[in-house]
Amino acid sequence: MRLLLALLMTMCVMGTGWAGNLKIYSGAGLIKPMEEFRGNFEKTHDVQLDIHYGSSGELFGLLGMGQTCDVLIPGAAKYTEDAVKNGWIEKGSVHRLVKHIPVIAVPAGNPAGIHALEDLARPGVKLAMGDPKGPAIGRVANKIFKKNGLAKRIKPNVQVLAPTVNQLLIYVALGQVDAALIWGDLVTWAEGKGKLEVVDIPASQNMIKTIPTGVGSSSASPEMAHAFNDYIGSAEGMAIWKKHGFAPCSE
Amino acid sequence: MQRINPFKIILVTISLIVTGILVLAVGSLFLVPTWSDVWTNLFSKEMQFSLQLTLWTGGISASLVLLFALPIGYTLSRFDFPGKGLAKTIMDLPIAFPELVLGLCLLLVFGNTPLGKGLEKLGFQVVFSKTGVVVAQFFTALPYAIRIMKSTFDYVPQRLEFVSRSLGYSSFETFRKVTLPLARNGILAAAVISFARCIGTFGTVLILAGGTYMKTETLPITLYLNMSYGNMGMALTSGVILVLVSFIAIFIVEKTEVGV
Numbered sequence: 463m464r465l466l467l468a469l470l471m472t473m474c475v476m477g478t479g480w481a482g483n484l485k486i487y488s489g490a491g492l493i494k495p496m497e498e499f500r501g502n503f504e505k506t507h508d509v510q511l512d513i514h515y516g517s518s519g520e521l522f523g524l525l526g527m528g529q530t531c532d533v534l535i536p537g538a539a540k541y542t543e544d545a546v547k548n549g550w551i552e553k554g555s556v557h558r559l560v561k562h563i564p565v566i567a568v569p570a571g572n573p574a575g576i577h578a579l580e581d582l583a584r585p586g587v588k589l590a591m592g593d594p595k596g597p598a599i600g601r602v603a604n605k606i607f608k609k610n611g612l613a614k615r616i617k618p619n620v621q622v623l624a625p626t627v628n629q630l631l632i633y634v635a636l637g638q639v640d641a642a643l644i645w646g647d648l649v650t651w652a653e654g655k656g657k658l659e660v661v662d663i664p665a666s667q668n669m670i671k672t673i674p675t676g677v678g679s680s681s682a683s684p685e686m687a688h689a690f691n692d693y694i695g696s697a698e699g700m701a702i703w704k705k706h707g708f709a710p711c712s713e
Numbered sequence: 714m715q716r717i718n719p720f721k722i723i724l725v726t727i728s729l730i731v732t733g734i735l736v737l738a739v740g741s742l743f744l745v746p747t748w749s750d751v752w753t754n755l756f757s758k759e760m761q762f763s764l765q766l767t768l769w770t771g772g773i774s775a776s777l778v779l780l781f782a783l784p785i786g787y788t789l790s791r792f793d794f795p796g797k798g799l800a801k802t803i804m805d806l807p808i809a810f811p812e813l814v815l816g817l818c819l820l821l822v823f824g825n826t827p828l829g830k831g832l833e834k835l836g837f838q839v840v841f842s843k844t845g846v847v848v849a850q851f852f853t854a855l856p857y858a859i860r861i862m863k864s865t866f867d868y869v870p871q872r873l874e875f876v877s878r879s880l881g882y883s884s885f886e887t888f889r890k891v892t893l894p895l896a897r898n899g900i901l902a903a904a905v906i907s908f909a910r911c912i913g914t915f916g917t918v919l920i921l922a923g924g925t926y927m928k929t930e931t932l933p934i935t936l937y938l939n940m941s942y943g944n945m946g947m948a949l950t951s952g953v954i955l956v957l958v959s960f961i962a963i964f965i966v967e968k969t970e971v972g973v
Contacts, residue, residue, distance in 0.1 A: 516941065523943025593926055595942045622841040622923030625941060629920075637825040638840055 484686055485530070485678075486513040487521040489537035489598060491627045491648050492673065495706045496535070499694050502702075509686050517597035517626050525550045532687040535675045535694070537562060537598030537627070537645070542674040555677035555688065559695050560708035562671040563646040564602055566661040567634045574640035579606070579667055582641055583615035590633045590642040593623040599630070602669055603643040610667050634658050650707030672711055742956060746949040754950040762927050763935040763951065770843065770931065771912035774850035778858045778907040779900070786862025786903075787888070791871075808856045812916030815852060819921045823848065845922035846929050850911035857910055858903040865899025866892065898969040909962035913955060 488496045493515050500511045516524070518536040525531065525545060534551055536542060539558060545551040568576050574587050582589055592600025600623070607613040621639055624630045630642045631649070635657035649660050675694055681687040693699055700710050754760055788794075789801055807815050823829045823839040832839055839845045869892055877887040893900070915933035922929035926938060932951045939947035 519943065520941035523941060526943045527945060590923075593938070595926070596938070623925040623928070625919070625924055625938060633923075636820065638820070 483510045483512045484532045484683065484690060486511055486533045486535065486690070487524065487531040488513050488515050488535045489518050489521070489627075489673070490515045491537055491597070491599070491645055492535060493628075495702050495708065498702050498706075499690075499699065502698075503690055503693055507686065507689065509683075511690070517593075517600075519593075519596045519598075519600075530680045531678045532681040532683065533675060533677055533691050535559075535673065537673065538602065538671040539674045540601075541598070542676045545676065549679060551676040552679050555691055556674055557676075557691075557695055558672040558674050558711045560647075560673050560700075560703045560710055562598070562673050563709070564599065564606060564643050564668060564670075565646040565649065565663060566641050567631070567644040567649050567658050568641045568661060569634055569637040569639075569658055570656065572659055572661075573637070576641045576661055578661070579610055579612065579663055582619065583612045585618075587619050587641065588621050588639045589616065589619045590622050590624055590630050590639040591620050592627055592630060592643070593625050596623075596625045597627045598671065599627045599643060599645055600624075602671060606643065606663070606667070606669050609669065631658075647707040673708070739956060742949065742952050746946060746953070750946045751950045751953060754947050755954075757947070759927060759930070759935065760947065760950060763930045763932055764954070766843065766846070766929075767912050767931040770846045770850060771908055774847045774854060774911040775904060775908040777847070777851050778854045778911070779904055781855060782858035782862045782903055782907070783900070785859050787866050787892070789859070789863045790866035804859055805856055807852060808860075812853060812914065813920060814916075816849060816917040816920030819849060819852060819917065823921070840921060841923040841925065841929065843922070843929060846918050846931060849917035849921045850914045853914045853917045854907040854910035858907045861899055861903040861906060862896075865896045865903070868899075869895045902966045902969045905962045905965045909959055912958060 486496070496513055496515075500513060503509070504511060514521070514524075514531075518538060518541050521531075521534065521536055522541050522545065525534070525548075530550075534542060534545060542551055542556050546553050546556060566576060566579070566582070568574070574581070574584075576582065576587070581587065591603055592598075594600045594604040604613070607616050622633065624633065627644065627648065630644055633639050634642050634644070641661075646660065646662075649658060675691050677684065677687045677691050694703075703710065785804065789797070820840060823832065823845075829839060837844050839848050873891055873895070874887050877891045878884070882890065912931065913933060914931070915937065918924065918929065918931055918934060919937070924930065924934045924938065930938065932955055936948050936951040936955070939945070939951070
Protein backbone atom coordinates (compact mmCIF):
# COMPACT_ATOMS: atom_id res chain seq x y z
CA MET A 463 0.00 0.00 0.00
CA ARG A 464 2.84 2.30 0.92
CA LEU A 465 4.39 1.54 -2.43
CA LEU A 466 1.21 2.54 -4.20
CA LEU A 467 1.00 5.73 -2.20
CA ALA A 468 4.58 6.55 -3.08
CA LEU A 469 3.77 5.89 -6.72
CA LEU A 470 0.74 8.13 -6.63
CA MET A 471 2.69 10.87 -4.91
CA THR A 472 5.48 10.83 -7.48
CA MET A 473 2.85 11.03 -10.19
CA CYS A 474 1.32 14.09 -8.51
CA VAL A 475 4.68 15.76 -8.09
CA MET A 476 5.55 15.11 -11.70
CA GLY A 477 2.14 16.39 -12.71
CA THR A 478 2.71 19.73 -11.05
CA GLY A 479 6.11 19.87 -12.72
CA TRP A 480 4.51 19.57 -16.13
CA ALA A 481 2.05 22.34 -15.50
CA GLY A 482 4.79 24.99 -15.40
CA ASN A 483 6.31 23.92 -18.69
CA LEU A 484 6.11 25.76 -21.96
CA LYS A 485 5.11 23.53 -24.87
CA ILE A 486 6.88 24.47 -28.08
CA TYR A 487 6.20 22.98 -31.51
CA SER A 488 9.22 23.44 -33.76
CA GLY A 489 10.14 22.34 -37.27
CA ALA A 490 12.59 19.44 -37.08
CA GLY A 491 15.19 21.34 -39.11
CA LEU A 492 15.47 24.09 -36.46
CA ILE A 493 16.73 21.79 -33.71
CA LYS A 494 20.22 23.32 -33.40
CA PRO A 495 19.26 26.96 -32.75
CA MET A 496 16.17 25.88 -30.77
CA GLU A 497 18.24 23.83 -28.33
CA GLU A 498 20.46 26.86 -27.76
CA PHE A 499 17.41 29.08 -27.20
CA ARG A 500 16.08 26.53 -24.75
CA GLY A 501 19.31 26.51 -22.73
CA ASN A 502 19.49 30.32 -22.55
CA PHE A 503 15.82 30.86 -21.87
CA GLU A 504 15.63 28.27 -19.09
CA LYS A 505 18.62 29.91 -17.41
CA THR A 506 17.06 33.38 -17.34
CA HIS A 507 13.40 32.38 -16.81
CA ASP A 508 11.90 30.07 -14.26
CA VAL A 509 10.39 27.66 -16.76
CA GLN A 510 11.07 24.42 -18.56
CA LEU A 511 10.64 24.11 -22.29
CA ASP A 512 9.17 20.97 -23.81
CA ILE A 513 10.10 21.22 -27.45
CA HIS A 514 8.43 18.83 -29.84
CA TYR A 515 10.33 18.59 -33.12
CA GLY A 516 8.42 17.37 -36.14
CA SER A 517 7.75 18.02 -39.79
CA SER A 518 5.71 21.17 -40.32
CA GLY A 519 2.86 19.05 -41.66
CA GLU A 520 2.91 16.89 -38.55
CA LEU A 521 2.89 19.90 -36.19
CA PHE A 522 0.00 21.38 -38.13
CA GLY A 523 -1.77 18.02 -37.98
CA LEU A 524 -1.32 17.83 -34.20
CA LEU A 525 -2.92 21.25 -33.79
CA GLY A 526 -5.70 20.12 -36.10
CA MET A 527 -6.31 17.14 -33.84
CA GLY A 528 -6.96 19.45 -30.93
CA GLN A 529 -3.50 19.47 -29.37
CA THR A 530 -2.33 22.85 -28.18
CA CYS A 531 1.07 24.51 -27.99
CA ASP A 532 2.37 27.69 -26.39
CA VAL A 533 4.62 28.66 -29.27
CA LEU A 534 4.64 27.38 -32.86
CA ILE A 535 7.76 27.73 -35.04
CA PRO A 536 7.18 25.86 -38.33
CA GLY A 537 9.43 25.72 -41.40
CA ALA A 538 7.42 28.16 -43.54
CA ALA A 539 5.08 31.12 -43.02
CA LYS A 540 2.16 29.34 -44.67
CA TYR A 541 1.67 27.17 -41.59
CA THR A 542 1.34 30.05 -39.12
CA GLU A 543 -0.93 31.91 -41.55
CA ASP A 544 -3.24 28.92 -41.74
CA ALA A 545 -3.00 28.38 -37.98
CA VAL A 546 -4.12 32.00 -37.41
CA LYS A 547 -7.03 31.45 -39.81
CA ASN A 548 -8.05 28.37 -37.82
CA GLY A 549 -7.80 30.28 -34.55
CA TRP A 550 -4.96 28.19 -33.12
CA ILE A 551 -2.41 31.02 -33.03
CA GLU A 552 -2.83 34.62 -31.75
CA LYS A 553 -3.04 36.88 -34.76
CA GLY A 554 -0.87 39.74 -33.47
CA SER A 555 1.86 37.47 -32.12
CA VAL A 556 3.17 36.18 -35.44
CA HIS A 557 6.42 37.63 -36.66
CA ARG A 558 8.92 36.55 -39.26
CA LEU A 559 12.33 35.53 -38.02
CA VAL A 560 14.78 34.31 -40.60
CA LYS A 561 15.01 33.25 -44.21
CA HIS A 562 14.75 29.64 -45.17
CA ILE A 563 16.56 29.21 -48.49
CA PRO A 564 16.29 25.95 -50.45
CA VAL A 565 19.57 24.75 -51.96
CA ILE A 566 20.66 21.61 -53.79
CA ALA A 567 22.73 19.39 -51.51
CA VAL A 568 25.02 16.81 -53.13
CA PRO A 569 27.38 14.27 -51.54
CA ALA A 570 31.05 15.29 -51.23
CA GLY A 571 32.71 15.26 -54.63
CA ASN A 572 29.37 15.76 -56.41
CA PRO A 573 29.41 12.29 -58.06
CA ALA A 574 26.58 13.03 -60.49
CA GLY A 575 27.93 16.42 -61.55
CA ILE A 576 24.93 18.49 -60.47
CA HIS A 577 25.42 22.22 -61.15
CA ALA A 578 21.89 23.50 -61.68
CA LEU A 579 18.27 22.63 -61.05
CA GLU A 580 17.95 21.26 -64.62
CA ASP A 581 20.62 18.62 -63.91
CA LEU A 582 18.28 16.97 -61.43
CA ALA A 583 15.98 15.98 -64.30
CA ARG A 584 18.76 14.16 -66.18
CA PRO A 585 17.86 10.47 -66.59
CA GLY A 586 19.65 8.25 -64.07
CA VAL A 587 20.20 10.91 -61.41
CA LYS A 588 19.10 9.60 -58.00
CA LEU A 589 17.09 12.08 -55.96
CA ALA A 590 15.68 12.18 -52.46
CA MET A 591 12.75 14.50 -51.86
CA GLY A 592 10.81 15.59 -48.82
CA ASP A 593 7.29 14.15 -48.76
CA PRO A 594 5.16 16.98 -50.23
CA LYS A 595 2.59 16.36 -47.48
CA GLY A 596 5.21 16.19 -44.72
CA PRO A 597 8.05 18.63 -44.09
CA ALA A 598 7.92 22.21 -45.40
CA ILE A 599 10.86 21.48 -47.73
CA GLY A 600 8.80 18.78 -49.46
CA ARG A 601 6.03 21.24 -50.37
CA VAL A 602 8.53 23.88 -51.42
CA ALA A 603 10.65 21.49 -53.53
CA ASN A 604 7.51 20.35 -55.31
CA LYS A 605 6.61 23.96 -56.07
CA ILE A 606 10.13 24.83 -57.23
CA PHE A 607 10.10 21.90 -59.66
CA LYS A 608 6.67 22.91 -60.94
CA LYS A 609 7.67 26.56 -61.28
CA ASN A 610 10.65 25.54 -63.41
CA GLY A 611 8.67 23.04 -65.48
CA LEU A 612 10.70 20.10 -64.20
CA ALA A 613 8.12 18.23 -62.13
CA LYS A 614 7.32 15.57 -64.73
CA ARG A 615 10.90 14.84 -65.73
CA ILE A 616 12.10 14.71 -62.13
CA LYS A 617 9.50 12.22 -60.96
CA PRO A 618 11.22 9.03 -62.22
CA ASN A 619 14.46 10.14 -60.54
CA VAL A 620 12.94 10.38 -57.08
CA GLN A 621 14.13 7.35 -55.13
CA VAL A 622 12.59 8.20 -51.82
CA LEU A 623 10.13 10.62 -50.22
CA ALA A 624 11.50 11.32 -46.76
CA PRO A 625 9.01 12.07 -43.97
CA THR A 626 11.39 14.56 -42.29
CA VAL A 627 14.02 16.94 -43.63
CA ASN A 628 16.74 15.50 -41.37
CA GLN A 629 16.36 12.14 -43.08
CA LEU A 630 17.14 13.87 -46.40
CA LEU A 631 20.38 15.15 -44.94
CA ILE A 632 21.43 11.67 -43.85
CA TYR A 633 20.68 10.15 -47.25
CA VAL A 634 22.77 12.80 -49.03
CA ALA A 635 25.62 12.70 -46.51
CA LEU A 636 25.86 8.91 -46.85
CA GLY A 637 25.96 9.20 -50.63
CA GLN A 638 22.74 7.21 -50.88
CA VAL A 639 21.35 9.66 -53.45
CA ASP A 640 23.00 12.10 -55.88
CA ALA A 641 21.11 15.16 -54.68
CA ALA A 642 18.25 16.53 -52.61
CA LEU A 643 16.64 19.90 -52.11
CA ILE A 644 17.37 20.96 -48.53
CA TRP A 645 17.25 24.17 -46.53
CA GLY A 646 20.62 26.00 -46.82
CA ASP A 647 20.87 26.41 -43.06
CA LEU A 648 20.71 22.64 -42.51
CA VAL A 649 23.89 21.99 -44.45
CA THR A 650 25.90 24.26 -42.18
CA TRP A 651 25.28 21.70 -39.46
CA ALA A 652 28.41 20.08 -38.18
CA GLU A 653 27.05 16.70 -39.25
CA GLY A 654 26.93 17.68 -42.85
CA LYS A 655 30.35 19.29 -42.89
CA GLY A 656 32.80 17.64 -45.25
CA LYS A 657 30.16 15.08 -46.19
CA LEU A 658 28.27 17.19 -48.64
CA GLU A 659 28.47 20.18 -50.96
CA VAL A 660 25.98 22.88 -51.78
CA VAL A 661 24.80 24.02 -55.20
CA ASP A 662 22.93 27.32 -54.97
CA ILE A 663 19.71 27.86 -56.86
CA PRO A 664 19.49 31.26 -58.65
CA ALA A 665 16.94 33.55 -56.98
CA SER A 666 14.81 33.67 -60.15
CA GLN A 667 14.28 29.88 -60.01
CA ASN A 668 14.11 29.61 -56.23
CA MET A 669 11.33 30.14 -53.70
CA ILE A 670 12.70 31.68 -50.54
CA LYS A 671 10.61 31.05 -47.44
CA THR A 672 10.62 32.62 -44.02
CA ILE A 673 10.51 30.96 -40.63
CA PRO A 674 7.78 32.51 -38.49
CA THR A 675 6.90 32.22 -34.82
CA GLY A 676 3.58 32.68 -33.09
CA VAL A 677 1.92 32.21 -29.69
CA GLY A 678 -0.79 29.59 -29.26
CA SER A 679 -4.23 31.13 -28.62
CA SER A 680 -5.03 28.76 -25.77
CA SER A 681 -1.65 29.03 -24.04
CA ALA A 682 -1.86 28.42 -20.29
CA SER A 683 0.95 30.87 -19.60
CA PRO A 684 0.65 33.52 -22.30
CA GLU A 685 3.15 35.90 -20.67
CA MET A 686 5.93 33.34 -20.70
CA ALA A 687 4.96 32.27 -24.22
CA HIS A 688 5.17 35.87 -25.45
CA ALA A 689 8.52 36.29 -23.70
CA PHE A 690 9.92 33.29 -25.61
CA ASN A 691 8.24 34.39 -28.83
CA ASP A 692 9.96 37.78 -28.52
CA TYR A 693 13.27 36.39 -27.30
CA ILE A 694 13.94 34.28 -30.41
CA GLY A 695 13.36 37.39 -32.55
CA SER A 696 15.49 39.70 -30.39
CA ALA A 697 18.99 40.88 -31.28
CA GLU A 698 20.44 38.20 -29.03
CA GLY A 699 18.23 35.59 -30.70
CA MET A 700 19.23 36.74 -34.17
CA ALA A 701 22.92 36.27 -33.31
CA ILE A 702 22.15 32.63 -32.51
CA TRP A 703 20.14 32.14 -35.72
CA LYS A 704 23.07 33.61 -37.69
CA LYS A 705 25.55 31.35 -35.94
CA HIS A 706 23.61 28.37 -37.23
CA GLY A 707 23.52 29.61 -40.80
CA PHE A 708 20.13 31.37 -40.95
CA ALA A 709 19.88 34.83 -42.54
CA PRO A 710 17.65 37.37 -40.74
CA CYS A 711 14.64 38.57 -42.74
CA SER A 712 15.83 42.14 -42.42
CA GLU A 713 19.03 41.47 -44.39
CA MET B 714 -11.34 -16.74 7.36
CA GLN B 715 -8.27 -16.35 5.24
CA ARG B 716 -5.64 -13.90 6.50
CA ILE B 717 -5.27 -10.86 4.31
CA ASN B 718 -2.02 -11.06 2.42
CA PRO B 719 -0.86 -7.50 1.63
CA PHE B 720 1.90 -8.73 -0.65
CA LYS B 721 -0.60 -10.59 -2.81
CA ILE B 722 -3.05 -7.68 -2.83
CA ILE B 723 -0.42 -5.20 -3.98
CA LEU B 724 0.82 -7.43 -6.78
CA VAL B 725 -2.68 -8.23 -8.00
CA THR B 726 -3.65 -4.54 -7.83
CA ILE B 727 -0.63 -3.53 -9.92
CA SER B 728 -1.43 -6.21 -12.49
CA LEU B 729 -5.05 -5.16 -12.68
CA ILE B 730 -4.26 -1.45 -12.97
CA VAL B 731 -1.82 -1.99 -15.82
CA THR B 732 -4.20 -4.39 -17.57
CA GLY B 733 -6.98 -1.87 -17.16
CA ILE B 734 -4.94 0.92 -18.72
CA LEU B 735 -3.99 -1.34 -21.63
CA VAL B 736 -7.60 -2.34 -22.21
CA LEU B 737 -8.58 1.31 -22.15
CA ALA B 738 -5.79 2.25 -24.59
CA VAL B 739 -6.47 -0.52 -27.08
CA GLY B 740 -10.20 -0.11 -26.63
CA SER B 741 -10.11 3.57 -27.52
CA LEU B 742 -8.44 2.66 -30.82
CA PHE B 743 -11.64 0.80 -31.64
CA LEU B 744 -14.08 3.28 -30.09
CA VAL B 745 -12.73 6.58 -31.46
CA PRO B 746 -13.11 6.01 -35.22
CA THR B 747 -16.52 5.67 -36.78
CA TRP B 748 -16.90 2.34 -38.53
CA SER B 749 -18.11 3.82 -41.77
CA ASP B 750 -14.93 5.92 -41.77
CA VAL B 751 -12.75 2.86 -41.21
CA TRP B 752 -14.65 1.04 -43.95
CA THR B 753 -14.12 3.86 -46.49
CA ASN B 754 -10.46 4.20 -45.54
CA LEU B 755 -9.98 0.46 -45.86
CA PHE B 756 -10.85 0.65 -49.54
CA SER B 757 -8.91 3.81 -50.32
CA LYS B 758 -6.13 3.47 -52.87
CA GLU B 759 -3.41 4.17 -50.31
CA MET B 760 -4.70 1.62 -47.79
CA GLN B 761 -5.17 -1.07 -50.43
CA PHE B 762 -1.62 -0.51 -51.63
CA SER B 763 -0.26 -0.53 -48.10
CA LEU B 764 -2.23 -3.64 -47.11
CA GLN B 765 -1.11 -5.61 -50.14
CA LEU B 766 2.51 -4.54 -49.79
CA THR B 767 2.47 -5.39 -46.08
CA LEU B 768 0.93 -8.82 -46.62
CA TRP B 769 3.24 -9.96 -49.37
CA THR B 770 6.44 -8.50 -47.93
CA GLY B 771 5.47 -9.91 -44.52
CA GLY B 772 4.80 -13.31 -46.08
CA ILE B 773 8.11 -13.43 -47.92
CA SER B 774 10.07 -12.11 -44.93
CA ALA B 775 8.46 -14.52 -42.47
CA SER B 776 9.15 -17.48 -44.79
CA LEU B 777 12.79 -16.44 -45.12
CA VAL B 778 13.01 -15.94 -41.36
CA LEU B 779 11.74 -19.49 -40.78
CA LEU B 780 14.10 -20.88 -43.37
CA PHE B 781 17.04 -19.44 -41.43
CA ALA B 782 15.70 -19.72 -37.89
CA LEU B 783 15.20 -23.49 -38.17
CA PRO B 784 18.85 -24.46 -38.79
CA ILE B 785 20.23 -21.67 -36.58
CA GLY B 786 17.89 -22.57 -33.69
CA TYR B 787 18.82 -26.23 -34.04
CA THR B 788 22.53 -25.40 -34.16
CA LEU B 789 22.33 -23.29 -31.02
CA SER B 790 20.32 -25.93 -29.21
CA ARG B 791 22.32 -29.04 -30.17
CA PHE B 792 25.87 -28.27 -31.21
CA ASP B 793 28.88 -26.81 -29.46
CA PHE B 794 31.38 -24.89 -31.49
CA PRO B 795 34.03 -22.27 -30.80
CA GLY B 796 32.48 -18.81 -30.53
CA LYS B 797 28.97 -20.15 -29.86
CA GLY B 798 28.35 -17.79 -26.96
CA LEU B 799 29.41 -14.81 -29.03
CA ALA B 800 27.33 -15.91 -32.03
CA LYS B 801 24.28 -16.27 -29.81
CA THR B 802 24.77 -12.83 -28.26
CA ILE B 803 25.23 -11.19 -31.65
CA MET B 804 22.12 -12.83 -33.07
CA ASP B 805 20.15 -11.61 -30.05
CA LEU B 806 21.42 -8.03 -30.36
CA PRO B 807 18.71 -6.74 -32.70
CA ILE B 808 16.11 -7.57 -30.03
CA ALA B 809 17.80 -5.14 -27.69
CA PHE B 810 18.55 -2.26 -29.96
CA PRO B 811 16.02 0.15 -31.34
CA GLU B 812 14.69 -0.56 -34.80
CA LEU B 813 15.99 2.80 -35.99
CA VAL B 814 19.55 1.79 -35.12
CA LEU B 815 19.12 -1.52 -36.90
CA GLY B 816 17.82 0.39 -39.93
CA LEU B 817 20.79 2.72 -39.91
CA CYS B 818 23.21 -0.25 -39.62
CA LEU B 819 21.55 -1.98 -42.57
CA LEU B 820 21.62 1.27 -44.56
CA LEU B 821 25.37 1.52 -43.94
CA VAL B 822 25.94 -2.10 -45.04
CA PHE B 823 23.62 -2.27 -48.05
CA GLY B 824 23.91 1.37 -49.06
CA ASN B 825 26.60 2.95 -51.16
CA THR B 826 29.07 0.12 -50.48
CA PRO B 827 30.71 -2.64 -52.55
CA LEU B 828 28.14 -5.09 -51.12
CA GLY B 829 25.23 -2.82 -51.95
CA LYS B 830 26.57 -2.07 -55.43
CA GLY B 831 27.25 -5.78 -56.07
CA LEU B 832 23.68 -6.69 -55.11
CA GLU B 833 22.35 -3.88 -57.28
CA LYS B 834 24.22 -5.31 -60.29
CA LEU B 835 22.53 -8.64 -59.58
CA GLY B 836 19.19 -6.84 -59.69
CA PHE B 837 18.63 -6.46 -55.94
CA GLN B 838 18.36 -2.80 -55.09
CA VAL B 839 18.03 -2.95 -51.31
CA VAL B 840 17.93 0.71 -50.30
CA PHE B 841 14.67 2.64 -50.88
CA SER B 842 12.96 -0.36 -52.45
CA LYS B 843 10.48 -3.13 -51.72
CA THR B 844 13.44 -5.51 -51.44
CA GLY B 845 14.61 -3.19 -48.68
CA VAL B 846 11.28 -3.62 -46.89
CA VAL B 847 11.81 -7.40 -46.89
CA VAL B 848 15.45 -7.10 -45.75
CA ALA B 849 14.43 -4.74 -42.92
CA GLN B 850 11.61 -7.03 -41.77
CA PHE B 851 13.83 -10.11 -42.03
CA PHE B 852 16.52 -8.77 -39.72
CA THR B 853 14.01 -7.36 -37.26
CA ALA B 854 12.07 -10.62 -36.89
CA LEU B 855 14.90 -13.16 -37.21
CA PRO B 856 16.20 -13.00 -33.61
CA TYR B 857 12.72 -13.64 -32.18
CA ALA B 858 12.25 -16.68 -34.39
CA ILE B 859 15.71 -18.03 -33.52
CA ARG B 860 14.88 -17.75 -29.83
CA ILE B 861 11.60 -19.61 -30.21
CA MET B 862 13.21 -22.32 -32.33
CA LYS B 863 16.10 -22.77 -29.91
CA SER B 864 13.83 -23.18 -26.90
CA THR B 865 11.58 -25.49 -28.93
CA PHE B 866 14.48 -27.76 -29.82
CA ASP B 867 15.70 -27.59 -26.21
CA TYR B 868 12.45 -29.28 -25.22
CA VAL B 869 12.65 -32.02 -27.85
CA PRO B 870 14.17 -34.96 -25.91
CA GLN B 871 17.58 -35.75 -27.28
CA ARG B 872 17.02 -39.34 -26.17
CA LEU B 873 14.49 -39.83 -28.98
CA GLU B 874 17.05 -38.59 -31.48
CA PHE B 875 19.62 -41.06 -30.13
CA VAL B 876 17.13 -43.89 -30.41
CA SER B 877 16.34 -42.87 -33.99
CA ARG B 878 20.05 -42.82 -34.85
CA SER B 879 20.59 -46.24 -33.25
CA LEU B 880 17.73 -47.64 -35.29
CA GLY B 881 19.46 -46.60 -38.47
CA TYR B 882 18.33 -43.06 -39.45
CA SER B 883 21.08 -40.63 -40.47
CA SER B 884 21.39 -37.21 -38.72
CA PHE B 885 19.39 -35.52 -41.43
CA GLU B 886 16.72 -38.23 -41.51
CA THR B 887 16.42 -37.98 -37.73
CA PHE B 888 16.04 -34.20 -37.98
CA ARG B 889 13.41 -34.47 -40.70
CA LYS B 890 11.40 -37.42 -39.39
CA VAL B 891 11.77 -37.18 -35.62
CA THR B 892 12.86 -33.71 -34.48
CA LEU B 893 10.83 -31.56 -36.88
CA PRO B 894 7.49 -33.29 -36.23
CA LEU B 895 8.06 -32.99 -32.49
CA ALA B 896 8.87 -29.30 -32.94
CA ARG B 897 5.70 -28.67 -34.95
CA ASN B 898 4.04 -26.37 -32.44
CA GLY B 899 7.20 -24.33 -31.98
CA ILE B 900 7.56 -23.91 -35.73
CA LEU B 901 3.97 -22.71 -35.99
CA ALA B 902 4.55 -20.25 -33.13
CA ALA B 903 7.77 -18.99 -34.74
CA ALA B 904 5.97 -18.54 -38.07
CA VAL B 905 3.11 -16.57 -36.53
CA ILE B 906 5.33 -14.39 -34.33
CA SER B 907 7.69 -13.71 -37.26
CA PHE B 908 4.80 -12.71 -39.50
CA ALA B 909 3.35 -10.40 -36.86
CA ARG B 910 6.77 -8.91 -36.16
CA CYS B 911 7.44 -8.43 -39.89
CA ILE B 912 4.24 -6.60 -40.68
CA GLY B 913 4.72 -4.43 -37.57
CA THR B 914 8.30 -3.44 -38.37
CA PHE B 915 8.55 0.34 -38.47
CA GLY B 916 11.90 2.00 -37.73
CA THR B 917 14.00 -0.39 -39.77
CA VAL B 918 11.72 -0.05 -42.79
CA LEU B 919 11.57 3.74 -42.38
CA ILE B 920 15.35 4.16 -42.57
CA LEU B 921 16.34 1.39 -45.01
CA ALA B 922 13.40 1.53 -47.40
CA GLY B 923 12.64 5.22 -46.94
CA GLY B 924 8.97 5.11 -45.94
CA THR B 925 7.90 6.56 -49.28
CA TYR B 926 4.21 7.27 -49.91
CA MET B 927 2.68 4.53 -52.10
CA LYS B 928 6.09 2.97 -52.78
CA THR B 929 7.58 1.47 -49.65
CA GLU B 930 4.54 2.24 -47.52
CA THR B 931 3.68 -0.66 -45.18
CA LEU B 932 0.91 -0.45 -42.56
CA PRO B 933 3.00 1.08 -39.75
CA ILE B 934 4.37 3.64 -42.25
CA THR B 935 0.79 4.43 -43.34
CA LEU B 936 -0.02 5.08 -39.70
CA TYR B 937 3.01 7.33 -39.26
CA LEU B 938 2.62 9.26 -42.52
CA ASN B 939 -1.06 9.89 -41.94
CA MET B 940 -0.39 11.07 -38.39
CA SER B 941 1.97 13.61 -39.89
CA TYR B 942 -0.49 14.52 -42.64
CA GLY B 943 -3.04 15.09 -39.89
CA ASN B 944 -5.29 12.42 -41.43
CA MET B 945 -6.47 10.66 -38.28
CA GLY B 946 -8.99 8.39 -40.02
CA MET B 947 -6.33 6.62 -42.08
CA ALA B 948 -3.92 6.44 -39.13
CA LEU B 949 -6.59 4.84 -36.92
CA THR B 950 -7.58 2.40 -39.65
CA SER B 951 -4.01 1.12 -40.03
CA GLY B 952 -3.77 0.92 -36.24
CA VAL B 953 -6.94 -1.18 -36.05
CA ILE B 954 -5.68 -3.60 -38.71
CA LEU B 955 -2.30 -3.99 -36.99
CA VAL B 956 -3.93 -4.66 -33.62
CA LEU B 957 -6.28 -7.24 -35.15
CA VAL B 958 -3.38 -9.09 -36.75
CA SER B 959 -1.49 -9.08 -33.43
CA PHE B 960 -4.55 -10.44 -31.62
CA ILE B 961 -4.88 -13.28 -34.08
CA ALA B 962 -1.15 -14.00 -33.83
CA ILE B 963 -1.17 -14.12 -30.04
CA PHE B 964 -4.32 -16.25 -30.05
CA ILE B 965 -2.70 -18.82 -32.34
CA VAL B 966 0.51 -18.85 -30.30
CA GLU B 967 -1.44 -19.38 -27.06
CA LYS B 968 -3.24 -22.27 -28.74
CA THR B 969 0.05 -23.94 -29.61
CA GLU B 970 1.12 -23.64 -25.98
CA VAL B 971 4.76 -22.97 -26.59
CA GLY B 972 6.62 -21.00 -23.97
CA VAL B 973 8.01 -17.89 -25.68
